[in-house]
Amino acid sequence: MRSNPLDYEMVAPGSLHAIVSLLAKDPGMWLPIAGGTDVMVQYAAGKLVARKLVSIWNLPELRRIEVTPDEVRIGAGCTYTDLRKHEAIGREFPLLSSAARWTGGIANQNRGTIGGNIVNASPAADSLPSLLVYDADLVLVSVRGERRLPYAGFHTDYKKTLMAPDELIQAVCLPRRFLGYLSYARKVGARHAQAISKVCIAALGRLANGVIADARIALGSVAPVPVRLTETEQAVRGKAIDSDLWLLAKKTVAAEIRPIDDIRSTAKYRGVVAGNLVAEFLNRLSAASAERDGLKDTLARWNDLPIDDAIKMILPCCGSKAWAQGMAARRPLADEAALLAASNETWHNLARSEWMEAFHSHPRIGESRPANSSSTQSLPVLSSIDQSVEWSAQEQRNIGDAEAVVKTALADANREYEQRFNRIFIVCATGKSASEILETLRRRLKNDAETELHEAAEQQRHITQIRLRKWLQE
Numbered sequence: 338m339r340s341n342p343l344d345y346e347m348v349a350p351g352s353l354h355a356i357v358s359l360l361a362k363d364p365g366m367w368l369p370i371a372g373g374t375d376v377m378v379q380y381a382a383g384k385l386v387a388r389k390l391v392s393i394w395n396l397p398e399l400r401r402i403e404v405t406p407d408e409v410r411i412g413a414g415c416t417y418t419d420l421r422k423h424e425a426i427g428r429e430f431p432l433l434s435s436a437a438r439w440t441g442g443i444a445n446q447n448r449g450t451i452g453g454n455i456v457n458a459s460p461a462a463d464s465l466p467s468l469l470v471y472d473a474d475l476v477l478v479s480v481r482g483e484r485r486l487p488y489a490g491f492h493t494d495y496k497k498t499l500m501a502p503d504e505l506i507q508a509v510c511l512p513r514r515f516l517g518y519l520s521y522a523r524k525v526g527a528r529h530a531q532a533i534s535k536v537c538i539a540a541l542g543r544l545a546n547g548v549i550a551d552a553r554i555a556l557g558s559v560a561p562v563p564v565r566l567t568e569t570e571q572a573v574r575g576k577a578i579d580s581d582l583w584l585l586a587k588k589t590v591a592a593e594i595r596p597i598d599d600i601r602s603t604a605k606y607r608g609v610v611a612g613n614l615v616a617e618f619l620n621r622l623s624a625a626s627a628e629r630d631g632l633k634d635t636l637a638r639w640n641d642l643p644i645d646d647a648i649k650m651i652l653p654c655c656g657s658k659a660w661a662q663g664m665a666a667r668r669p670l671a672d673e674a675a676l677l678a679a680s681n682e683t684w685h686n687l688a689r690s691e692w693m694e695a696f697h698s699h700p701r702i703g704e705s706r707p708a709n710s711s712s713t714q715s716l717p718v719l720s721s722i723d724q725s726v727e728w729s730a731q732e733q734r735n736i737g738d739a740e741a742v743v744k745t746a747l748a749d750a751n752r753e754y755e756q757r758f759n760r761i762f763i764v765c766a767t768g769k770s771a772s773e774i775l776e777t778l779r780r781r782l783k784n785d786a787e788t789e790l791h792e793a794a795e796q797q798r799h800i801t802q803i804r805l806r807k808w809l810q811e
Contacts, residue, residue, distance in 0.1 A: 339380075339381055339382075340383050340385055344388060345385075345389075346389050347391070347392065348390075348391050349392040349394075352396070353396055353398045353399070353505075353507075356391055356393055357479050357480050357504075358480055360479065360502070361479060363389075364501075364503045366389050367387075367390070368389065368390050368391070369390075369392075369393045369505055370392060370393065371392075371393050371394050371399075371413075371452065371453050372416065372445075372448030372449045372450050373394075373448065374441065374445050374449040374453070375453065375457050394414070396414055398412065399414030399415070399452070399507065400414045400419070402415060402426070408510050408511055408513055409425055409426065409429070409430070409510070409513060410476075410508050410510050410511075411451060411510075412452075412508055413450060413451060413452025413453075413507055413509065414450050415450060415452075416446060416451075417441075417445070417446035417447075417449050418437075418443075418446045420434060420437040421437045421446065429511075429513055429515065430471060430511055430515070431520045431522075432470065432471070432522045432539040432540075433464060433467045435467075435522045436463040436464040436522065436539070439463045439524050440463050451464060452506040455468075455488075455498075455509070458492055458495070458498055458562070459496075460495065460558055460559075460562050460563055461533050462557060463537055463557065465555075466537060466563050467539040467555070468488045468511075469489055469539070469565045470541050470554065471511045471515060471541075472488075472489070472511075472512055473487075473510060473511050474487055474510040475491060475506055475508070475509060475510075476506070476507045476508040476509075476510065477500060477505065477506055477507065479504045479505070480503065483507065485510070486499065488509070489565060492563065494562065495561035495562065516674045516677070517543060517675075518541040518551070518553075519541065519621065519625045520541055521538070521539075521541075521542070521618040521621050521622070522537075522538065522539050523537065523538050523617070524537045525610055525614070526601075527601070534558045535558060535606070535607060536556065536558050536559060536596075536602075537556065537557040537558060538554070538555070538556050538611075538615070539554075539555050540553060540618045541553040542618065542619075542622040544578075544623075548575055548577050549574050549575065549576055549577075549578065549619075549622070550574070550575075551574065552569075552570045552619075553565075554566040554569055554570055554615060556611055556614075558601075558607065559594040559596045559608075560594055560595045560596070561595070564594060566593050566594075566615070568592070568593050569586055569589040569590050572586065573585070578619050578620070583616040583619060586615050586619060587612035587613070587615065587616055590612045590615050591611075594608065594611055596611070635808070635809050636669075636670060636671075636672070636676065639651065639668070640669040640670065644665050647664075647665040647668065648661040648664075648665045651665065651808065654680075654801055654804040654805050655680075655695050655698075655801045655804070656694060656697070656698025656699065657687060657691050657694045657695035657698075658691075659687055659691040660680075660683055660684060660687060660695065660801075663683035663686070664679060664680065667679045667683070673806070673809060676809070677802055677805060680798075680801055680802065680805055681798060681802075684794075684797070684801065689790070692793075692797065693760065696760050696761060696763050696793060696797065697760070697761070699763060701762070702751060702762060702764065702766065702778075728804055728807065743771045743775060747774065747778070750762075750775060750778045753782060754782060758786065758789060762793075764796050765800050765803070
């Protein structure tokens with residue numbers, strides 16, 4: 338039976354201080370709600386026990402995502418859409434980004450929050466295994482102040498946590514030290530999305546000298562709480578990946594989990610699937626290692642080149658000579674992760690004039706050659722331009738299929754942009770349609786000069802990352 342709204346009281350104090358003061362005054366009496374996606378399910382079914390609700394939706398203190406040199410701090414009120422769209426999370430924490438895409442439909446992703454997912458304490462929650470493997474910390478807040486504790490161990494039993502009745506989760510903190518790891522995530526359910534998981538996995542792995550240097554594995558829907566498979570991790574570390582290791586891993590997984598029979602699945606099915614998912618993760622880790630060994634050939638050749646040749650070889654990835662010189666000076670670089678990290682740091686340390694050089698190496702959107710190319714340039718520079726032009730053509734391939742009216746609008750907007758900012762418009766065009774690029778261009782025309790410079794620089798950084806990955810494969 339549907340709940341009667343007259344049985345409930347809801348308040349919205351509008352500030353974090355007022356909310357924690359309310360929780361302190363009557364501990365355990367008020368239920369904080371943000372997006373309300375889980376609460377509304379209970380309400381509609383007539384099973385919402387709490388009668389006093391306090392809204393924490395859209396509090397500025399809970400909606401920030403802050404990136405520091407050591408960690409990414411995600412406000413507990415950030416939605417799954419916020420997580421999906423944030424560039425640093427997608428790049429450095431792809432397991433969390435994947436879970437955000439799986440969680441419900443778009444409407445739920447626009448409302449559901451990471452903090453709500455944690456305090457709801459469902460063992461089937463898609464995002465929670467990723468927090469375990471990333472060694473997340475939680476920041477809890479009350480009138481007593483803040484306290485920080487590891488997310489591991491926060492869930493003590495089914496639907497039970499270490500949070501006091503007068504506390505809120507303020508933020509989730511993720512350490513920035515997993516760029517060199519293979520990421521693996523799978524959700525097994527009736528559907529890939531908009532369905533509660535039968536089993537879900539989040540895993541990170543790294544090989545060194547043919548053996549597993551590190552493995553971090555977590556599962557959902559196989560125990561009263563999301564579980565980190567520490568015994569399985571220990572069992573596979575230091576070993577080569579083969580059929581014997583797969584069997585050992587499956588056996589160890591079976592001993593670590595406590596699945597149950599319920600409406601979605603059986604304990605036996607969950608146990609078999611959990612073991613198979615871990616074995617598949619190990620197989621993917623082995624395959625990725627073999628692929629990286631091939632990529633290392635390109636890096637090995639580049640690491641051994643004379644510095645001038647090394648600069649010329651990597652220059653098309655960015656277009657800034659200062660960037661290329663900085664990258665060559667950082668050699669030797671061991672792998673893709675080290676290369677991409679070095680690129681980011683080098684780019685952020687460049688002067689604005691050196692950013693401009695990279696911008697000018699691009700063709701205009703819809704054109705084929707950079708505006709400053711010339712037949713009088715030396716052969717090595719022409720070779721770099723040709724490589725850059727080829728990549729630009731690949732990146733802009735969707736524009737050629739655009740309708741004439743869209744191409745004309747793009748040309749007009751390009752001219753307006755150049756008149757306003759005195760440089761060409763820079764955008765990462767990979768995978769974008771002409772209409773999407775036009776929409777972005779029109780939005781950025783509203784930026785002030787300083788904001789637009791940094792947005793263009795961030796787009797160039799992203800383009801460089803994509804090109805470096807292509808460069809490694811050539």
